Amino acid sequence: MNAAARALITVSAAFFMASAQAELPDPSRFGRAMEMGDIRSASRWLDEGLPPDFEADVTGSGLMIAAAEGNIRLMELFVERGANIDYVSRIGEQAIALAAWKGHQRAVEWLIERGASLNPPDKTWSALHYAAFAGKTRIVDLLLRxxxxxxxxxxxxxxxxxxxxxxxxxxxxxxxxxxxxxxTAVSDRGENALAWALRYNRLKIATLVAPPENVAEAVSAPPVAAPAPPPQASIPAPPEVSELLNKLRQAEAQGKPTEALRRQFMAAVERHRKTSAKQTVKAAPSALVISAKRGKAGAERAELVAGAATPAVQTLAEDAGAVDILRAIQAAQAKGQPTEELRRRFRAEVDKLRQSAQ
Structure with a gap:
């Protein structure tokens, strides 16, 4: 083989390697595909060299997204391809914690059966924290057992x-x-379970975590801080709107025509607007949040919410940490609310965490 032929082969190999690399997704595209349960794309990307613990822009690794969605088949794929079952994301979360938080008992069981740790390092959010927070009684029992x-x-x-x-x-x-x-354990602010119960006006719960005389004494003392305001009420979009929105996102992600779907979507939104106008939201005057951008998967939103167009941003504390902001993003996504401002705050908070760790 002469030098020219060898050079041609070298250039061709480099070209095909670059082409394969170009097929790998960015974190945003990867996250959307995994949330949709796109096993075919996940398998192809892993074949092409995607690290098994590659992180999406928000939730974490593919295994973590699969656990959060309760998608056992997708979980199996990532573990088979070498994903770390105890991988900790950049904001300190693990797959089993997300499965617990979302209430996917079979996913939690699957992870436990394969040796997932229930007790991460100290000062880390555990699966039990998330299950207790989310009110998942069966999963709390499972974790304790x-x-x-x-x-x-x-x-x-x-x-x-x-x-x-x-x-x-x-x-x-x-x-x-x-x-x-x-x-009697106290938080970094020196507050125990009784203090938390009183802060959030959980008087019945207060009697479960402290003797009656302690509760009475604490109640009679001057309040240290005002209780957190209740979340604003919202009326979710009906199944018809949600289904059309999901079909629209899938079509855009697959590069298919979307004009007919978009017309159906907006017509359904208009019907929802007229119906919702007859309903009463006690927390505040309501407004329907609608947005649609051509050629941008996931940009459409439709939700009747109380108050301003971005209630998730309004109700999030100014000093909220990365985990709190992430929870708000996921809650907003589930309700079809805009997330752009929340994502900006999340990225800024993660940057601060990285800088403090250096």
């Missing part, structure tokens, strides 16, 4: 009991107390 640490500490030193108290999950509070959870 399998050795989850009762008094695991989050970055703010909160325990799972504190998270259940905060959200008013009375049954879980009782289960944790009965299992031996500490009622």
């Amino acid at each position: 399998n050795g989850a640490k009762l008094d695991a500490r989050a970055p703010n030193l909160a325990t799972p009991l504190m998270m259940a108290v905060r959200e008013g999950n009375e049954g879980i509070v009782k289960a944790l107390v009965d299992a031996g959870a500490s009622t």
